Amino acid sequence: WTTYSWVCLLQNYLAARKLGIPIRVLPISHGNPFWMIVDKTIVRLVRRLPFGDSSFTRYNWRGWEVDDKCRSHLEMGDVYMQVTPGKNWLYLCNPESLLDVFRRRSSFPRPLEIYELLNIFGPNLSTVEGHQWKKQRKITASCFNESTNEVVWTESLALAADMIQSWSSKSSVRTTADDIRTLSLHVLSKAGFGKSYKFQSHDDSTASASPAANYKESLKTVLDNCVLIMALGTKFLAKPWLPQKLRKVHEACVAFQKHMTTVYEEERRAFAEGRASDRNLLSSLIRASNEEARRSSESKGTPASAGLTEAEIYGNMFVFNFAGHDTTAHTLMFAIAFLAANPSIQDWLCEELQQVLGNRKLEEWDYYSDFARLKRCNAVLMETVRLYTPSRSPPDTMVIPSYAALHTHPRFWGPDPLVWRPSRWIDRDGLVEELVTPQRGTFIPWSEGERSCPGKKFSQVEFVATMAVLFRYWRVVPEPMKGETSDSARMRLLNLIETDSAQVLLLQMLHPERAPLSWAKR
Ligand code: HEM
Numbered sequence: 177w178t179t180y181s182w183v184c185l186l187q188n189y190l191a192a193r194k195l196g197i198p199i200r201v202l203p204i205s206h207g208n209p210f211w212m213i214v215d216k217t218i219v220r221l222v223r224r225l226p227f228g229d230s231s232f233t234r235y236n237w238r239g240w241e242v243d244d245k246c247r248s249h250l251e252m253g254d255v256y257m258q259v260t261p262g263k264n265w266l267y268l269c270n271p272e273s274l275l276d277v278f279r280r281r282s283s284f285p286r287p288l289e290i291y292e293l294l295n296i297f298g299p300n301l302s303t304v305e306g307h308q309w310k311k312q313r314k315i316t317a318s319c320f321n322e323s324t325n326e327v328v329w330t331e332s333l334a335l336a337a338d339m340i341q342s343w344s345s346k347s348s349v350r351t352t353a354d355d356i357r358t359l360s361l362h363v364l365s366k367a368g369f370g371k372s373y374k375f376q377s378h379d380d381s382t383a384s385a386s387p388a389a390n391y392k393e394s395l396k397t398v399l400d401n402c403v404l405i406m407a408l409g410t411k412f413l414a415k416p417w418l419p420q421k422l423r424k425v426h427e428a429c430v431a432f433q434k435h436m437t438t439v440y441e442e443e444r445r446a447f448a449e450g451r452a453s454d455r456n457l458l459s460s461l462i463r464a465s466n467e468e469a470r471r472s473s474e475s476k477g478t479p480a481s482a483g484l485t486e487a488e489i490y491g492n493m494f495v496f497n498f499a500g501h502d503t504t505a506h507t508l509m510f511a512i513a514f515l516a517a518n519p520s521i522q523d524w525l526c527e528e529l530q531q532v533l534g535n536r537k538l539e540e541w542d543y544y545s546d547f548a549r550l551k552r553c554n555a556v557l558m559e560t561v562r563l564y565t566p567s568r569s570p571p572d573t574m575v576i577p578s579y580a581a582l583h584t585h586p587r588f589w590g591p592d593p594l595v596w597r598p599s600r601w602i603d604r605d606g607l608v609e610e611l612v613t614p615q616r617g618t619f620i621p622w623s624e625g626e627r628s629c630p631g632k633k634f635s636q637v638e639f640v641a642t643m644a645v646l647f648r649y650w651r652v653v654p655e656p657m658k659g660e661t662s663d664s665a666r667m668r669l670l671n672l673i674e675t676d677s678a679q680v681l682l683l684q685m686l687h688p689e690r691a692p693l694s695w696a697k698r
Pocket of ligand 1: 301302313495496497499500501503504507561565566567620621622623626627628629630631632634635
């Protein structure tokens with residue numbers, strides 16, 4: 177195996193040299209599953225050796241991009257290659273070239289074998305290419321519309337109001353990350369399936385309910401264990417001799433599937449009988465799919481391939497939840513931590529909230545007239561995903577957009593690219609404030625081109641509504657440790673964000689509970 181690896185490495189190196197761009201040679205492939213488990217431990221040990229500072233320790237581990245930011249591109253220019261025994265990875269930090277890559281998706285197909293793992297409940301947007309993807313994208317895109325966004329807005333406001341009630345009743349909150357995940361899950365339950373659940377803080381919840389107890393518990397168990405489910409597969413998890421914990425995961429998969437089937441059948445009946453039904457992503461998906469099949473059969477007589485199959489509907493419902501849960505939740509966690517460390521930015525945010533929302537009651541905060549005016553709240557989101565972009569490119573991709581480098585390169589972001597400063601997103605013309613539109617191709621947290629994130633506005637609305645509720649009447653600080661001044665507590669929190677954030681499945685704060693937060697009325 178070792179000889180084979182070295183031969184592949186040499187071949188890849190010779191191929192890369194022909195391009196005449198800077199090269200870094202790495203002995204182990206980024207996509208090697210065994211290496212992905214032990215990489216950080218081994219690299220940490222090798223770093224302690226006298227020759228420990230090398231390309232191997234700098235690049236040959238998962239998540240190196242987050243630490244490196246734009247350093248490598250500043251040293252080597254806009255493009256360089258990492259040569260590994262698996263594939264060669266071309267890192268690009270040039271907006272024009274990247275836009276060209278995004279435009280010519282068919283010349284840069286995605287490695288479907290990696291995404292296949294997401295087929296747990298059926299084929300979906302993330303796991304198909306070409307004609308199949310076009311069909312699915314067209315039908316699913318019509319479901320991410322303004323009426324879904326209004327549901328996201330209303331549900332986020334209600335949940336955030338309960339969340340701040342719970343946080344402000346305690347002297348110190350260690351459960352921020354878990355509570356935000358609950359909020360994000362509940363927003364998805366409502367917008368996705370029309371099911372509303374009351375917020376309950378992580379440390380107030382009683383013994384955990386069975387995953388089969390209701391739809392939300394089953395979805396939570398599926399999402400919390402999705403890596404395990406992808407690795408072992410649903411068929412294997414069904415084995416009766418497995419330990420209790422794994423059997424619970426299987427129960428959750430069955431319950432989640434059963435729930436989707438019940439709604440699916442009810443929705444089909446309503447559609448056939450011409451009855452109106454509740455508006456949510458699942459019902460919209462079924463309706464949009466039926467409409468598409470009908471339109472197509474009327475014009476061409478080929479209904480079967482035009483709509484989505486039952487499995488494709490389930491697959492997409494799963495992937496909406498998978499793609500929309502932790503991305504938004506981790507971003508909210510980073511933003512709250514940054515705000516807690518920056519009281520003056522909380523005041524700046526509150527100024528806008530006062531101006532736009534005044535003293536109106538929560539029920540009167542209106543998605544259509546208020547959301548677009550909350551530019552500073554949006555700026556907090558943009559600044560957070562600029563520095564802490566949740567998603568990453570999958571292993572084995574040949575051309576890698578250098579997200580972290582693009583988002584922190586002084587050429588695009590001025591002299592302080594590493595500082596979290598939301599006001600960089602606001603242009604002021606007299607009294608009117610506008611959100612800055614960055615140069616195309618320099619800011620791609622939701623990706624670009626036809627395969628970009630369909631849930632972008634969904635996440636923006638959830639984020640802004642939550643910020644509005646949290647910061648309209650409240651302020652937050654990191655709870656000082658014994659003998660610590662408030663300034664040192666803020667520095668400690670900033671340091672925690674910088675040194676204790678890493679890629680798990682997505683980029684996240686690893687131990688936010690180590691800096692408990694305190695909320696107080698303004
Ligand atoms: C801060 C929040 C979010 C960020 C930063 C984000 C980012 C991204 C990125 C970068 C991609 C492209 C991935 C790739 O090319 O492999 C993507 C795809 C996708 N996202 Fe999001 N996302 C967010 C929230 C959401 C939400 C809330 C939903 C749904 C409710 C969602 C649904 C999807 C789906 C279905 C895809 C696959 C699209 C396709 O392949 O055609 N995302 N997202």
